[in-house]
Amino acid sequence: MMPFDMRPDAVMQELMAYSQKLTHGVRNLMEVGEISSGVTPKTVIYQEDKLTLFRFNPPAEGGKSRVQSKTPLLIVYALVNRPYMADIQENRSTVKGLMAAGQDVYLVDWGYPDRADRYLTLDDYINGYLDRCVDVIRERHHIDKINLLGICQGGTFSLCYSALHPEKVKNLVTMVTPVDFQTPDNMLSHWVQQIDVDLVVDTLGNVPGEMLNWTFLNLKPYQLMGQKYLGLIDTLDDPEALKNFLRMEKWIFDSPDQAGEAFRQFIKDFYQENKLLKGGLEIGAPVSLKGVTMPVLNVFAEQDHLVPPDASRAMRGKLGSKDYTELSFPGGHIGIYVSGKAQKTVPPAIGKWLDERD
């Protein structure tokens, strides 16, 4: 058997079809218009420095709010990339899904740090900004405890916060959250071990978002920098699909710079020394996973190339909580927010889990 079954004339046809799609695609591109993202209406509740705390406007039905949960839910996103991933478009929105499940949803947007923010530490982010956001919500709702939902690095922050302030957290949901930063399949962790982080931060101050982009793209360079764009050719004739692609592109390359001191501590303590799991982590005070005593729902993605499932599953048995649940999603790090399948399964499951503990 020959390795190829490709007639020259068929290859010609394939190339012609390619040229045709490319040409018509440019026409669609010219007409694509504004690319919107962050679709659910929201209200600014609190602002401090670059941080904004939003509340998504509860949907009303016959003049009555459809929120059924007594406890508001605060989404804590990562410092890396922008939080509108959780609300990227009308039919792909984790936020909308959570609201449909009856949750009263708040979101921390850390903003874009500039050089004046270079000395912000993890203590400032977790015991400062995040704690004040939690207090604002507690005061607004006249309650002692709220629910937290942490995403990726935001999940790690939420775990640390919950360990440090268990009296303020009723239930904790972590999504694609690393706990063991040194699993054998963790590419990012492998690469960063010989990086002189002190040199990076002392020299650059803040770490450019572009540097992080380069790192993330290099996880799968030939797919993410090559094949992905060739695949675009098949959707160029569909204006809606083209818009979705451009929306995702916008998000992928919308990377805030990282405040230098927070980056230094995150890379050294978490990636290089794995202190969250091994112990010895200090963020204003010692942080122990045993301090996480509230119910925990750990949601992870089975094909996650950024946070391998084992990195998330590592929290099993390490927490102080007796109520620990895992939810595994058959998809990737981003798919867990934007795939059609995720919309149908993940937010409703989170809503149900929270309702059972409301």
Place this chain on the structure above:
Amino acid sequence: MADTTWMNGWLESQQRYWKAWGDLAERGAPEAPKNPWGQGIDQWWQAVSPMTPPSGRDVFDKLMDVSRGYFTLAEQFMAGAGGKKDVGMEAVNGWLENMQKMWSSPFPNRAGANNPAKGVNTFWDLPMDTWQRLAANIVPMPGDFTQAYHPEGAGAMRDQVNRFLSIPAVGYTRESQEQFQILAQRQMDYATATQAYQMAFGKLGAEAARKFQESLQGRANGDKPVSSLRELYDQWVEMSEAAYTEFVMTEEYQKLYGNLVNSLLALKQQMARMADQGLEAMHMPTHAEISTLQCRQHELRRENQRLRKEIKEIHQQLETIQQSSIASGLDREDAPAAAKRRTAPRGKKVGDAK
């Protein structure tokens, strides 16, 4: 609606080109035309791109880059096939050999105009290419300045330069000489790290080609021949990723990556130090001074936050004490308004939840 005349013209010319090319290939012509598609698409895109909105132009730039590589793959594959209908491994061996030759060169000129594998290498060099762009933003020097350190036998020359740079500086300008010596050393170190990284990708390329050939043979043996150009491209990507993933999880890569990043930052640090010296000589604020001020200011803000928190707690304690006093009837006067006031977090706050 956009004017489509130029689009149709473009498509027709494409059709004519591919037909002529296909006829030649069918006849088993010894040499294909000299890649007019690549040149044509460049001219076409230059004409069209100003009309596209900024939000999508970057994506289309990338699509064009990828398309160039894709069409080069097509041209080389068809040249290898020589117009035969039953195509064997010889169809890809040609360009794989070209690439292997280039990868095995100590200083590959991948982007060179005469390089027969140029289009495909645009694809292969993606990690290095994006690194060069990033490095150029971090260090204000041309992204390819490391090429200046590429002469044959660079190892021996580098040793000589290193010896020269280690000569102690003396005299009135000693400090300044030292700084320039350190700068030159940092440049050499970065160039060395870049070359080592690039050469490792050469070895990796050879491994990817081997995996690719193996996988094609596997498909032949398994009665699943490649039936389209796109399938061939996807197979190449899959094997490239497989080789890459294995390589980047090795200790060798960890060291190469660390050296690449660390040497760039060491160079940047030395440049910043020298820039600060220049600023200081002109009685202008230096980066180091501003950094110190930022640090002190941040410490003050942190202290301020801590004090606000303490005051809030004290207010709450006072309120509790006064309420219990009122409840026990010891204090019948109204509680002072101040005690009722709840201290809010420092930022701007909006309304109660409804």
